Structure formats: C-alpha cells, structure tokens
Amino acid sequence: MSLIRIEPRKDEASGRFFLEIYSPHDAAAPFVTTQPRYASAAAAETDTIAILAAAASAPRKANG
Numbered sequence: 842m843s844l845i846r847i848e849p850r851k852d853e854a855s856g857r858f859f860l861e862i863y864s865p866h867d868a869a870a871p872f873v874t875t876q877p878r879y880a881s882a883a884a885a886e887t888d889t890i891a892i893l894a895a896a897a898s899a900p901r902k903a904n905g
Contacts, residue, residue, distance in 0.1 A: 845872075847889060849882035858885045 846863040848871075858879040861871035879885035 852877035
C-alpha cells in the first residue's frame with residue numbers, strides 16, 4: 842500500500858508544472874503543493890525523487 846501519493850499538475854497561467862503530495866495517499870487535499878517551476882510532469886517527478894533520495898542517503902545527526 843502507498844503511504845503518499847504524488848501528482849503532477851499543470852498551472853494554466855504559467856504553463857509550468859507543480860506537484861501535489863498527499864499524505865496519507867488517499868487524503869482529499871494535498872499535504873504539500875510545490876511552486877509551478879517544472880517544464881514537464883516528468884521533470885517534476887524526477888526532481889522529487891532526487892530530493893527524497895538525497896535526504897534519505899544523507900548522514901543522520903546523533904541525538905543528544
């Protein structure tokens with residue numbers, strides 16, 4: 842089962858794409874909405890995956 846849902850959307854005013862991120866995946870409204878800065882839906886999704894991968898592979902800080 843998916844924990845989040847990521848949907849690219851086109852901003853009609855600018856012609857650029859943004860992402861809506863839903864958490865949980867079946868939420869009625871997005872948890873996060875990005876700015877419309879991507880040239881394509883694929884570019885928006887690829888950038889999001891790169892951001893998540895970079896954050897997940899960054900060294901963790903020790904607590905305390």
